[in-house]
Amino acid sequence: MYRARIFITLKKSVFDTQGQVVRKSLQALNFDDVEDVRMGKYIELQLEAADKAAAEAAVRDMCERLLVNTVIEQYGYEVSEA
């Protein structure tokens, strides 16, 4: 059993309006030194796989086919034994 953590954010070239609004709101709460807030999605899941490489391949595949909208999003992931 492996545990995967997937981090999805908008590509750098795509404007992150949500992140902007959150940054302004943090600043209004006196967190003045906050910059460059990027809002994204976080997915945790468990999966069965032959080995870690296979688990990673499966995660990549899931991201490309379903979890990530690769037109505007990019992703990273971490796989560990669960």
Add this chain to the structure above:
Amino acid sequence: MYRARIFITLKKSVFDTQGQVVRKSLQALNFDDVEDVRMGKYIELQLEAADKAAAEAAVRDMCERLLVNTVIEQYGYEVSEA
């Protein structure tokens, strides 16, 4: 300058509708061995702080005051030098 990565998920006691739907969709794509999908939010930001401990304290504070609704959500974070 520090970089913070914040991971927000629903508490275990709260039903994750979206995670369920994603799991079903993954299974429909023949990722049969996927279990326990949890959908959450991922936030990246940069902040200025005296040291790492101060940066971490600030991030916790942001989470408690704005970024996380602690009635149903839990969070984790990683702070590193940027």
Add this chain to the structure above:
Amino acid sequence: MIEPKVYREMGLNDVEYAQVMKILGRHPNYTEVGMYAVMWSEHCGYKYSRPVLKLFPTTGPRVLQGPGENAGAVDVGDGMAVVMKIESHNHPSAVEPYEGAATGVGGIVRDIFTMGARPMAALNSLRFGELSDARTRYLFDRAVSGIAGYGNCIGVPSVAGEVYFDDSYEGNPLINAMCLGLVKSDKIARSSASGVGNPVMYVGAKTGRDGIHGATFASVELSDESEERRSPTQVGDPFTEKLLIEATLEALNTGHIVGIQDMGAAGLTCSTTEMAAKGDSGMEVDISLVPRREEGMTPYEVMLSESQERMLLVAAKGHENEVKGIFEKWGLNAVVIGRLTDDGIVRIYDNGELAAEVPAKSLAEDTPVYHMDARIPDYIAQVRRFDKDELPQIEDFEPILELLLRRHNIASKEYIYRQYDHMAQINTVVLPGSDAAVLRLKGTGRGLAVTVDCNSRYCYLDPYIGSAIAVAEAARNVVCSGAEPAAVTDCLNFGNPEKPEIFWQFRQAVEGISAACRAFGVPVISGNVSFYNESQGIAIYPTPAIGVLGVIENIERRCTSFFKNDDDAVVLLGFNGPGLDGSEYLKAAHGRVAGCPSLDLDKEKRLQACCLEAIRSGLLASAHDIAEGGLAVALAESCFNTEGSHGVSVEISSDGLRQDDALFGEAQSRILVSLDPSKLDSLIKLAAEHDVPLMVIGAVGGSNLIIDLDGSKIIDLKIEKIESAWRGSIEEALA
């Protein structure tokens, strides 16, 4: 000097490049080539369509603004005007359906409030492949979510629309967004910039590299390469748009704004040159002052960016701070980036350095015009070879009716409009589901009816007649709601106009729309052309989506399509005739797309006049346009009332038609009405006055749909059963 390869890739041909050189008296620089290329593209410059669009009737007693501004405007009484327009966002939506559809809504809404009008309702016209295809399901679902996500957030109710599913759209879905807004007639804002020295202001969101060359992208066919050519997808920010609506309307209210234009296709290039050209002015701007969200942008990129939620305006000198203050109050950027001059030249500086210098009119008005060849396509002769007597006879009509009710083109569109906030602003007094949406005009006792329609299968079979039918049907839907048609807006979706067969379809369609509009006395006040809707070289069905606005003098006399009372008489008003050609039945039951639909404009006009007078006189309890699926489907739809369904029982005779034609034929110029039997005599009298045939065919009541045809009961179905099939069909297909 610019290499031919470069300007060709941007979309200019050699002759056009030579023309640019002649205008400038020198070689254009890279930025200037980009500006000409985008402004002379079909999408901005209408170089193929313009001569044809001249055919539209565009004037009338109500018209306050015809085509040529951001949107058209008509007088709706009491000193109020409705501003209206429809626009396509097809190509972006094929690549990223959610953002494509969302930014489509954002764009059309900006066109409306740029005119000083508060956006009061949105509509949409959608085309997809069949839902059996997985990619289509994804496109459909995401596009609908995108429209909902954007429209709901900005508080503009999405009150009506239409959707059809057909293989011809599989590789090239259509997303057309329509909007209307309300403004005092004497407060309509315009995009012309005048007054030497007046400040030019940039307001709204920051500029990034999104959608550069979006307009030229819209002017080429989709291919796998388009994926590569595409610069970053535009993402919508409805929150900023909402702030922009409020700030713009507040700023216009000060009376200190001379001219205003939204930045849509071709961004700053289009807004600077068009505003200057319209006002016979020149303009100097320094783009280093433009708020940016990306570093290192070149003048070319800044001038061509299609970042969303931005506007350009010219304020009256001395009032720039007041205007700025309003935008800043709403949390928006507002920056003076230049001023007006009087020499007709647009000069773009980048940090004081001249980056482009072009005569405004040469980009905005004196665009090249092409008179294209038109040739009748070969398929026309083939589809006309249609002998309905060769169709097998149907014995059992019940399963056919059930099949038709489940067809996604006929089934309830609830799945879509449930996701749209269609009640915001509390004007929607007839909710989606009836023939047209009805909006009240608060404080006046009057109202509006709006719809958008187009049966593109008819347009494929005969673009002229099909397009005339689209106008007739939209007008009929508005009439069935108790409104008098007042104005048309149109979105002309076609394939590649450089192909003579496509150009023929296009010209025929415009002629058909023009003929119908003239016959009904309804002007075209705005519209949009979308060409190059092809994939793998195959064009979509010609799809001229027609939006019609109608005015209801007395809102209490509005009408819906649903039966309301048991024992009401059911009447078929209008002209029966053959109607199998191009029908949904022909496709669904026999797998054929063939024949040629027909329409008699004079009969249609009489029918609409009669129906409208009947509703205005308070005679009718319901009125429903007979369209896809014919009389049998119209009867069923009138039974399905969310406020309590009814049954109906009718007796009809086929009267020289095939039996399937009598049930499912789509002969035009027919309306199914119901009324209190005591009012029947008045209706009969009225119909005679208008020279419109009328047949009393049955009565509302019971819990079944019963049709007796030529003396035998051929359909007897439980309403509950067929209603749930009809309501659930689209959702089932997606599950």
Add this chain to the structure above:
Amino acid sequence: MKFGVVIFPGSNCDCDCRRVVEQVMEQPVDLIWHEADSVDGYDCIILPGGFSYGNYLRAGAIASHSPVMGAVKKAAADGKLVMGICNGFQVLAEAGLLPGVLQRNKNLRFICKFLHLKVEHNKSAFTNACSPGQVLRIPIAHDEGKYYVDTKVLAEMEAKGQVLFRYCDAGGTVSAEANPNGSLGNIAGICNRKGNVMGMMPYPERSAEEILTSADGRLIFESMLRHLRQVWK
């Protein structure tokens, strides 16, 4: 009786609320900017529907930190009436003025439609013009309306009569089929322990005139007026 309707950036239904208070209920009403630091002088504050701050992060989260919310909290503590409708409810929940949270609808889609609400009791400032168990026809239009609160708090709320409205069918039966969004206990509207702060997902102002096919929403405004008249007597 003076009403104030708050405008947050992204509020959509401020003008609808104002219209109903002013034209239908014939009461004075002002719009209050989100930066206002006082709401003194108003008997009732309405937080309207819409998408404050785009509903970015979480619906209502960012608006709940607006300057005006400090003033609203004070008004609530002073016993003034505070009503949050749809996004307004989300703001009140995020601000901690009402218990629980509003999550995404169980079908993960926006839902706009008329439905029925059962009035739990008429002993509140917001329901006293209704009869207990009365069924109101009122529309919803929201993406995030699934009410959730932990069981302990819920039990307390039930015991104290804090649940004011539940989704039901036309006959008044509270059932799973009548629950549009997966709300716990079909909850559509609640009030705080003191009974002066109320939040509801359905839109009473969208059903306060016959021409909108239902005038049932008026009863909620009517209730507030009655309550305020009592207080003033």
